[in-house]
Amino acid sequence: MRLLPLLLGLALVAGCGSGTAGEQREDRTLTVQAAGGEGELSALRELISAYEQARPGVTVSFTGVPDQGDHIAKLGTAFAGGNPPDVFLLNYRRLGPFVDRDVLAPADLGDRSEADFYAPSLEAFTYDGELACVPQNASSTVAYLNLDLLERAGVALPTEEWTWADLEEMAKSLHSKGIAAVGYDAEIRTVAPFVWTAGGEVVDDTAEPTAMTLDTPQAGRALQYLDGLQQYGVDATARAAAGPADQFAGGSLAVFFDSRRSVPVFRKSEGLSFDVRPLPRADAGRPSVSLLASDAYCVSKGSSSLAADFASYAVGDEGGTVLARSGRTVPSVKALAQSPAFLDPAQQPASSSVFLDVIPTLRRLPNVGPEDEAEEAANDLLAQYFAGKAGLDETGAAVRTATAAAYGQRS
Amino acid sequence: MRVALRLLVVVVFLAPLALVLAGSLRRVGLPPPAGLELLPASPGLTAYDRLGELTPLSRLLRNSVLVVLVAVPLATLVASWAGFALAQLPPRGRRWLVGITTGLLLVPLPMLWIPRFVLYLQVGVLDTLVPLIAPALAATTPFTVLLAYRAFRRVPPELWEAARLEGASALVTWWRVGLPLVSATTTAIAAVAFVFHWGNYLDALLYAQSEATRTLPLGIGELATVDGAEQSVLFAGAVVLAVPAVLALLAVQRPLLATRDGS
Missing domain, CATH: 3.40.190.10 (Periplasmic binding protein-like II)
Structure with a gap:
């Protein structure tokens, strides 16, 4: 999407690309945007539903976009317009323009530490020495x-x-x-x-x-x-x-x-x-x-603390298990990837551990x-x-x- | 020869629609066919049932219908007024404005994304159906204004002069004299506006935030990622999206062909 750097650049020039994500909304409301297939979006809806149950009074407005190009166009426009989603899912291959334009809040791993994550996914989302987003998967x-x-x-x-x-x-x-x-x-x-x-x-x-x-x-x-x-x-x-x-x-x-x-x-x-x-x-x-195929939860600069809370919930034991069960993602958190939720022997493929065995061999673009x-x-x-x-x-x-x-x- | 050529054109344009229709009748769960399939082995409507399960179809339809019910008359009215006004201007000012209107056709759409987003945000209508209707306030596209302008220009100037001598206001002249003479073009403008607003994916993508404000193109667009075994659901969605547009065009076909504007 050739327009992304331009749109994010406009956000910076206009001074509205940061500091506004959460200010427009009440504290108990959160907006989340992601791209993916039907299975992936369904899994995310399930995760959001679990989050709303775990945080009574919090409402999450979720926007699922089927196409990556559309996802980026929507993000670029929303950032430039000063009303980005609080949290959005991003592939590491598209990270650069967002960090360069300084529109992301620092990644907050919550109760997790970096040692809990597989190194390739952490490395993929590390930019200029800083972890930019919370890795969701390490496929x-x-x-x-x-x-x-x-x-x-x-x-x-x-x-x-x-x-x-x-x-x-x-x-x-x-x-x-x-x-x-x-x-x-x-x-x-x-x-x-x-x-x-x-x-x-x-x-x-x-x-x-x-x-x-x-x-x-x-x-x-x-x-x-x-x-x-x-x-x-x-x-x-x-x-x-x-x-x-x-x-x-x-x-x-x-x-x-x-x-x-x-x-x-x-x-x-x-x-x-x-x-x-x-x-x-x-x-x-x-x-x-x-x-490596890896996405992460990125938090827009200026979002309320709920955004970081959501990202850390999504990679926590409860939220991460919901996603691991969907079969779609290889969890970026070691404990989740090695749990029965992901390595369920009753589910195909029987050798799901192959996805974990190859992690040390992963390289990235x-x-x-x-x-x-x-x-x-x-x-x-x-x-x-x-x-x-x-x-x-x-x-x-x-x-x-x-x-x-x-x-x-x-x- | 002419009949053969006409048939060829009909086949070229109808073939994709027929294939989509045939694809929508394929049973959900079957792997996609290896090539083109004119009629599935055991046709059925399971894809349409599944479509209702995967998408909030009634809400999507309701939102889309609401948008076209407001936007199409509005766009037609604005385009007609603008075209009529252009046709009444003295030649010099008219040439300038027609040139500017033509130039607006060349403005890349992405240039409008951010200004519109900011405007809708400031006015407080982001995540409502208003951003999907708002382009109608500018006649949806400069093309419809130019269409109306060309039609009103073909009306003999003596008729405008006669109306003026009778003391008719601009609005009365447009309504009583101009509009009846350009009904075919007005119908065409309404058809263009309908097709645009009914299939408007981009504005819905950029300005609708929640499930409540999604329209049919966005809902059907989400089906683009269904797996091969559910491909027929995507085709069913495409049929649901296409049928009203086809029916609308068929409905306006007769007045379009029956009248010759300005004569």
Whole structure:
């Protein structure tokens, strides 16, 4: 959302971007805004309902926005207009402009200490040495496996140490039995962990990015590997007809790469039996690496103390358990992530602990912004590459140029 | 040949609507079809039932209807008045104002987000239906003003002169002389205003804060993230959103085609 820095800049110039969030309302009223799918928004409504019960007399007005772009546009306008929500959920990749414009209140962890949180999510929301928001989750990209399709093809479940070669072998076996083997969204968030495990980098400098670096031999190897997998599963044409997530949910795809967000959907899919594994590593001996997907509760500057109270309640034992039970998020708080609410053995995936096992291997994309523009530019070019409309070298060079232009907009 | 071309145009425009309608009849819980599906295997209305469960449909509909009931007549009236006034001006001032009105069409919408937000906040109408109706006070879009202006310009000037000689006021001239002669354009303006206000997602997104002030486009927009097994619910929502607009356009089709303004 190219407008965000402008809108937040206007908020600063107008002097109304801070100090007004809570002043417009009575002390016992709180506004919360978040973006997400139906499952995620339902879970948040449940959390808010629990909060209102725990704090009699407090009313929370919740605005759920389905689209991230709309969420950011609404936030930008509200900040610039001097009436932002007290609390809003934000992905770390969009954090920078908010901190740069000084519109956030310092993060208050309440009864929790930093040691209670997984380090990658804390680090992702730390900006200029300060924790800006209260991390809600620490999710990661993993491989989802359709157990029935694997069994039908006589393919064993992979170990947690599996490699690219193992996945390719599995894909060949599945494909030979007429089963669509592997599907993924042709986007930077899928490509990134494959580049990292091959020894490459996605951006030249995570703290101060100037370009994405998919033109290195390691990144090239990752792109070629993912491209090669298409022949055993979902190619660009099939992706255009129905997304791989839908195909996996429908039981027609064996392996799919995504973050925890797919779990509620897959749980609801009739007759779908699935489990998860870490992403395969490039070679034996190389580390498996995954991409951090993390959101946090951010409090607008000037909000009443209730806002901070809500954020700390949401990561507390009571509120955090409500969200953990929804299946949508991997809690950022260790105690919640290791509780039965999250690791419920009666719920799929049986190996939910994989999401926790991979946390030490998590890496992230930049949080300084404007990350959306850079990722959109890269995703468009990656779509061309995976559709066979652009070559490897051409794609690498084009991604560098386009993302350099996007990162160059940072003021 | 002309019939074939007309049929082609009809197919191109109706095909998406037909696919959405067919998609809305697919049973909830089934995975999405691999490609285009003209008719689901066992069509039903489960998606419409589920739509009622997932969204407060009656409240969304009530809010949307309230908005168009007020905004469409208001926008039509303002556009007609503005167009009539422009047509009555001497050529020099008229050219300037028509140029400015045309220029307003080029103003990027995001430039208006913040001033409007601040205005609604200061006036105390943020999170009410007023921000969704307010654009009608400015004829909804400069395009409707220009439409009205062109229609009134086609009226022979002698008629305005005759009305003036009869001592008719501007309002009476507009009502008795001008309006009956531009009824087709007025209908078209009302249709444009209806389509805008009925499908106004952005203003609802930016200025509605609570569940109570949400309108149909916002409610249906929330369904965009339903999973594949509930895709038919999104289609059902799209049908609910589209049907009134289609009916409105069908209703105004006859007067639009039957009259030729200014003649």
